[in-house]
Amino acid sequence: MKKSEAIFGMIRIPLDALAVAAALLLAYRLRQMNADLIPGRQFLDTSHTLPDLRYYLSAIVVPGMAVFFLLASALRLYSLRATVSAWREVGSVLIAVTLWLALLIAWYFLVRRELFFSRILLLHAVFFMALFLTAVRASLILLQRSFLREGIGRMFVVSVGSHPIVQYAKDTLQGDEHYAYLGHLQNLESLRRLAFQRSIDLVLQTDPNPDSAETISLIEYCRSHHLDYGFLPPVLADVPHQLLVEKLGLMPLIRFRPTPLDGWGRVMKRLFDIVVSALLLILLSPLLFLIALVIVVTGGFPILYLSTRVGQHGRRRIGVLKFRSMIQNADATRVQLQELNHRRDGPLFKIRNDPRVTTVGRVLRRFSLDELPQLWNVLAGQMSLVGPRPHLPSEVERYSAEQRRVFAVKPGITGLAQISGRSDLNFKEEMRLDLQYIEEWSILMDLWILWRTLFTVFGRKGAD
Secondary structure, three states, X not given: OOHHHHHHHHHHHHHHHHHXXXXXXXXXXXXXXXXXXXXXXXXXXXXXXXXOHHHHHHHHHHHHHHHHHHHHHHOOOOOOOOOXXXXXXXXXXXXXXXXXXXXXXXXXXXXXXXXXXXXXXXXHHHHHHHHHHHHHHHHHHHHHHHHHHOOOOOEEEEEEOOOOOOHHHHHXXXXXXXXXXXXXXXXXXXXXXXXXXXXXXXXXXXXXXXXXXXXXXXXXXXXXXXXXXXXXXXXXXXXXXXXXXEEEOOEEEEEEOOOOOOOHHHHHHHHHHHHHHHHHHHHOHHHHHHHHHHHHHHHOOOOEEEEEEEOHHHOOEEEEEXXXXXXXXXXHHOOOOHHHOOOOOOOOOOOOOOOOEOHHHHHXXXXXXXXXXXXXXXXOOOOEEEOOOOOOXXXXXXXXXXXXXXXXXXXXXXXXXXXXOHHHOOHHHHHHHHHXXXXXXXXXXXXXXXXXXXXXXXXXXXXX
């Protein structure tokens, strides 16, 4: 650890204590003067419950400083190796202030069974604590970064191994001012020569192998020469955002998750699907009834077409609902029309100007109205509003192992591929976009895709 890191880490403690004390004392003085934060305005009357300063110092200020220190420590705000972003550190400070306020109110209300002696004092105290602590942290971050730009406090890093360091890690080391990347070395002997010439803080091995004599010798060299040793994951280095560092007892564990759509993300997405699909079914019920009536009048029954598709995890078969847009028994003529398939780049079957599509069906397809019954699939939990489009079992049988990763999530009515070209995309590009969605999912991405879907539908781009 660099000496400057330790200094900046330790100096945060007394400065935070001063900031909390200054906020509490300033709030007390303002209340004592009956002063509000708005200049020239007098809203407050004299407080008859305000304690004397000695009691306030012993009962509020000193314990308040201690409680904030404990909260900040729990949120790792005093970590000596400060490599988190400035926004994240400020966010942790605001969380600590909020928890401090909650504990103070809980102490008075639940333990002492009384209200705090001045609500406006409490409001001022929290405001000034957030302001002063944020100012202190921001000033320290700016000061530390100015030192780093001068080369003071940087961690000197080298990578070692027969394989070159992955580009993402290299870009991070070269772009983060906390590090000074000295380059890649092929073996331990090269590291010995470099370490003899200059100081090294961290050694990153790119090809760790516990059975390799080279790995064992490298670790022993780092331990005996007091160098930090680390290794980069030898697999899945292309998706570092999908790797989680956890604890298995006392052992560190690197776990891969196929998609960030997990935990609360999955719960939020399902709740969103239920609410929105139910609301749309209610609002669009007159349109659904009208479309059904037109289909019956112009072409008879059935109104709906049930297509068996592959669902989540690639094992489940789901019946995807659509308004019937083709002639009756259209599937029976698929073999005869195989030569007209314009999606020969993959397993999908698509025909431009399909002769089986009815006149009404062309209108429905042009504006994707034939997909509306799939809202029932979403409500039933078989599909999602946003996700990769479901494909036929016969098409899925021709998927490669990489392409089968799309089954990590539920299929969707719309998706990233649908707003990026729909049927105009080749199969490889469609799969790339679906996999990108799976690996980078967020609720904001879902909202953005739904918004873009409206423009895609009305723009009639890529509709077969």
